[in-house]
Each structure stands twice: as structure tokens, then as C-alpha cells.
Amino acid sequence: DAKTTQPNSMESNEEEPVHLPCNHSTISGTDYIHWYRQLPSQGPEYVIHGLTSNVNNRMASLAIAEDRKSSTLILHRATLRDAAVYYCILTGGNKLVFGAGTILRVKS
Amino acid sequence: EPEVTQTPSHQVTQMGQEVILRCVPISNHLYFYWYRQILGQKVEFLVSFYNNEISEKSEIFDDQFSVERPDGSNFTLKIRSTKLEDSAMYFCASSPRWSLNTEAFFGQGTRLTVV
DSSP, rough: OOBBBSSSEEOOOOSOOOEEEEOTTTOOTTEEEEEEEETTTTTEEEEEEESOEEEEEEEEEEOOOOTTSSEEEEEOOGGGGGGGEEEEEEESSSSSSOOOOOEEEEEE | OOOEEESSSSSOOOOOOOEEEEEETTTTTTTTEEEETTTTSSSEEEEHHHHHHHEEOOOOTTTTTTEEEOOSSOOOEEEEOOOOOGEEEEEEEEEHHHHSOOOOOOOOOOOEEEO
8 A cells, every 4th residue: 555644743723724734655546545534532534535636625625736746635724623633545445544644733 | 414323332341252343334335344443543444345245354354353244234343252452442434335536434433442
């Protein structure tokens, strides 16, 4: 499974945008880039995914570099409820391989 | 909104005992998964299941583990003889199809404590 690299932690102020980076330099042509998050004491929750083009949904936006070796999850206005571990995952098979993710702290 | 439900939320068992963790996936989903997360560690894949058989399993999923879909709605994980190191959160997940272009839906988990 191709690997991803994310910062261990990030901090944001409430109501401000947050950009969570992910590097995946060994991504293959068929790997989708998925983002999940895990709120405290809960199961992982799907956020967004994409292949080549930028994607938007009600939760977030995903910006994918042209060479696909990196991507950025964008939360447009962070709230306290967005404090969680965010995982960037490449799906090259029929399973999700979770890394350590980025712990996002949101300050009020 | 449809959701994956898991029972019980917390299970305490003695070492060496058998335990069955239960999951009800979303009704029209075809692919089912078990993951586990030891306290403070990463979420780890255990097994995927499709068409009444295991499609992939990890090294963790040894002979002590088994999965079953006994009645078309429940999806169970059995640990035959629990060890202390089996203590973890166990998450069930389901997805509507096998595809790299789809999302998985996770349950809230069962916390298994082996004493």
C-alpha cells in the first residue's frame, strides 16, 4: 500500500479555514485519495475523496496537486466539533490502511 | 440517515473466553469489514467480507478470529480464546460496493476489555 505523510498535529482558531496537508509521493495512477476523521471516542468518519480533480462536499474541500503527489484537505470554517484526528489514505485495494493522521486542535 | 450499529458498546471478558462482537451493516451494502484500534494506536484492518466469504485478511486475523454473516443482516466477529492483547476498540464498517471510488461507513465501535 502506498504511504502517506501527514503532520502529527495542527492547531486552528475557531471560524477560520484549516488546510491539512498530505504527501503521497508514491501514489499510483489508480489510487484514490480518501480523507477520514475520527472524533474522540468515535469510529472513523468519511470526509471526502478524489482521484485527480479538486472535490467539494458539505464537509470539506479536497485540493489535489497536478502531479498527485500531495493533497490538502480544506475545512472552510473550523468549529470546535471539527477537533479530531484526520487521516489521509490511499485506497489501492479493498481496505483502508490508516496511518497516525493529524491531530487537529481547534481553539475558541 | 442509515448507520452501522454495533453491540455491545463495551464488553468485558476473562482471558481464554470466547467473545462475539455484533454488527448490523447498512442494509443495501455488500462489503463488510472489521478493524481494531488498541488504545493510543492506529486503526488496523482485520478482515473484509463479501458474498459470504472472506475477501482479504491481515496478519492479525489468525485462527483465533472468525467472521460470519449468519442471517443476512448481522455481521459478527468471534474471538475464540481471548488474550489480554485483544483488548481494543473493534470497529465494523460497510460499503455499498467494492470500489476505490466509494466510502466506508463505520460503527461506533465495541470496546473489548480482556481481564
